[in-house]
Amino acid sequence: MVDTSVKLCDIQLKNPVIPASGTFGFGHEFAHWYDLNVLGAICLKGTTKDPRFGNETPRIAEAPAGMLNAVGLQNPGIEAVLETELPALRKLYSGPVIANISGFSKEEYVFCCEKADQSPHVDIIEVNISCPNVQSGGMSFGASAKDAGEITKAVRAVCKKPIFMKLTPNVTDIAEIARACEANGADGISLINTLLAMRIDIKNRKPVLANTTGGLSGPAVFPVALRMVWQVYKAVKLPIIGMGGVSCPEDVVEMMLAGATAVQVGASNLQNPFACPEIIDGLPPLLERLGVSRIAELIGAAHY
Amino acid sequence: MKKGSYIIENTQQIAKNTYRTRLKGDTSAIVAPGQFVNIALAGSFLRRPLSVCDWDEKGLWVIYKTVGKGTSALSKLEPGQKLDLLTGLGNGFDMELAGSRPMLIGGGVGVPPLYGLAKRLMKQGVRPLAILGFNTAEEVFYEKEFAELGCDVVVATVDGSYGQKGFVTDAMPQEGTTFFYACGPEPMLKAVYNRTNTSGQLSFEERMGCGFGACMGCACRTKYGAKRICKDGPVLMKEEVVW
Numbered sequence: 001m002v003d004t005s006v007k008l009c010d011i012q013l014k015n016p017v018i019p020a021s022g023t024f025g026f027g028h029e030f031a032h033w034y035d036l037n038v039l040g041a042i043c044l045k046g047t048t049k050d051p052r053f054g055n056e057t058p059r060i061a062e063a064p065a066g067m068l069n070a071v072g073l074q075n076p077g078i079e080a081v082l083e084t085e086l087p088a089l090r091k092l093y094s095g096p097v098i099a100n101i102s103g104f105s106k107e108e109y110v111f112c113c114e115k116a117d118q119s120p121h122v123d124i125i126e127v128n129i130s131c132p133n134v135q136s137g138g139m140s141f142g143a144s145a146k147d148a149g150e151i152t153k154a155v156r157a158v159c160k161k162p163i164f165m166k167l168t169p170n171v172t173d174i175a176e177i178a179r180a181c182e183a184n185g186a187d188g189i190s191l192i193n194t195l196l197a198m199r200i201d202i203k204n205r206k207p208v209l210a211n212t213t214g215g216l217s218g219p220a221v222f223p224v225a226l227r228m229v230w231q232v233y234k235a236v237k238l239p240i241i242g243m244g245g246v247s248c249p250e251d252v253v254e255m256m257l258a259g260a261t262a263v264q265v266g267a268s269n270l271q272n273p274f275a276c277p278e279i280i281d282g283l284p285p286l287l288e289r290l291g292v293s294r295i296a297e298l299i300g301a302a303h304y
Numbered sequence: 305m306k307k308g309s310y311i312i313e314n315t316q317q318i319a320k321n322t323y324r325t326r327l328k329g330d331t332s333a334i335v336a337p338g339q340f341v342n343i344a345l346a347g348s349f350l351r352r353p354l355s356v357c358d359w360d361e362k363g364l365w366v367i368y369k370t371v372g373k374g375t376s377a378l379s380k381l382e383p384g385q386k387l388d389l390l391t392g393l394g395n396g397f398d399m400e401l402a403g404s405r406p407m408l409i410g411g412g413v414g415v416p417p418l419y420g421l422a423k424r425l426m427k428q429g430v431r432p433l434a435i436l437g438f439n440t441a442e443e444v445f446y447e448k449e450f451a452e453l454g455c456d457v458v459v460a461t462v463d464g465s466y467g468q469k470g471f472v473t474d475a476m477p478q479e480g481t482t483f484f485y486a487c488g489p490e491p492m493l494k495a496v497y498n499r500t501n502t503s504g505q506l507s508f509e510e511r512m513g514c515g516f517g518a519c520m521g522c523a524c525r526t527k528y529g530a531k532r533i534c535k536d537g538p539v540l541m542k543e544e545v546v547w
Contacts, residue, residue: 022519022520023514023518023519024518025517025518025519025520029514029516029517029518029535030518032305032516033305033307045520053523053525053530054520054523057510057511057521057522057523057524058510058511059511059520059521059522059523060350060511060512060513060519060521060522061511062348062349062350062374063349064349065349066349067349067350067513069513069519069521071519071520071521071523074520074523074530208511218349219349267349269514269518270350270513270514270518270519270521271344271349271350271351271514272307272344273307273390273514273516273518274307
């Protein structure tokens with residue numbers, strides 16, 4: 001019998017597979033397809049202080065082995081998420097919940113993280129300082145070590161629960177950003193968010209996305225994500241949630257060998273609603289073939 | 305909603321760049337005309353959403369224009385090949401709103417879901433007026449099929465090469481209908497919206513991520529807040545549409 005459980009900070013996950021923020025709503029749509037309790041944890045849709053409609057459409061574009069999105073943080077606002085969406089999710093799901101918080105100012109991050117910290121339904125707070133879609137926000141915080149450190153420090157001051165800072169890959173030195181988060185009190189690092197990208201419609205000669213640019217995700221970005229998880233594992237002592245193009249049990253193992261304690265599955269959920277349970281079911285036979293009895297022994301095992 | 309494997313039974317070209325494919329498999333998740341399926345195709349990451357033209361207990365028909373890589377690949381698949389589909393997606397048309405004389409207004413590949421609707425309305429003893437609009441004669445399809453159901457059919461082409469010359473709105477009667485169902489490109493839907501006096505339902509198209517309500521890729525504004533075209537639509541009431 002293979003042990004697939006991992007520990008994120010002090011929170012026990014029955015397996016390391018977590019649907020990624022923005023690809024899973026608040027869980028309700030996927031409850032139609034399968035029992036959510038098979039998941040290691042659930043990461044909620046990115047949440048801001050006020051309700052947001054997001055960007056204009058089209059917000060979605062095809063890419064080789066992946067997709068672009070420019071949803072722009074559509075969400076009902078922190079109050080509705082904590083008071084309506086989460087209690088509704090709790091009727092279907094009893095495992096760990098990761099709230100994902102975005103903001104356009106330090107004050108907004110602090111406001112939302114404090115609220116999430118007080119919710120009995122939230123176990124971990126993931127702070128998105130990396131969404132590339134919102135022109136006045138996310139991008140700039142995650143793109144500099146100084147700003148990333150400042151946001152970390154500010155949310156740390158109001159949160160008792162574990163804080164994972166979610167990093168953007170659109171930077172020169174990911175290790176430097178991760179170190180700034182660690183130095184300012186983060187409990188963990190989540191990476192990567194999407195890669196800034198675009199497509200052009202060759203018939204009308206205009207960008208496909210109404211927002212011009214969007215974030216690339218899917219299997220195309222997996223090797224980039226893996227490289228960055230590797231670099232961050234070398235740079236900090238914090239647990240890492242690795243994500244970016246994970247689509248099969250082998251990807252989970254690879255991410256963990258690079259240094260991830262847990263793994264998020266994003267774009268694959270949209271292509272195949274059963275992506276997460278299929279990956280989870282595929283882990284024990286794969287681990288047996290690899291001669292691994294405890295999945296946790298894989299974490300960082302490729303480092304020399 | 306269901307996910308399953310479907311077998312291509314046949315594919316026919318029915319007009320210029322327009323194909324009809326019959327897919328054999330479980331149709332139990334399809335509950336209303338105007339719903340759609342989301343088809344996984346080799347070589348594409350995202351599925352391709354296509355409205356269901358018609359269905360029976362053994363399978364379904366989709367009609368599509370080969371506008372890009374995905375739909376071109378679909379049109380070239382051989383009978384016997386398997387495809388993975390999500391079926392029973394979206395809300396579909398509400399047939400109870402039809403009244404005694406509904407008008408069905410379709411533009412181009414917006415026509416197919418209205419065929420499944422017309423067939424079921426006729427079964428309920430309601431005889432619709434179908435107005436089918438195309439750009440030009442060689443793109444016209446399903447005039448005969450609608451007529452064979454027992455509908456009254458009017459075809460309009462923009463260039464006048466077949467049927468009445470002009471847009472669907474030029475072929476619409478000013479009175480005598482009880483409700484309308486429309487599906488087609490957005491400029492057509494807007495023109496229909498502005499030219500109709502009765503209530504109606506409009507089916508919208510949008511680029512989708514998942515097709516089942518999770519990713520918020522296809523959001524639209526309505527008078528009652530943001531809705532998802534894939535989950536809360538694709539059919540919206542005329543009264544809730546914001547242009």
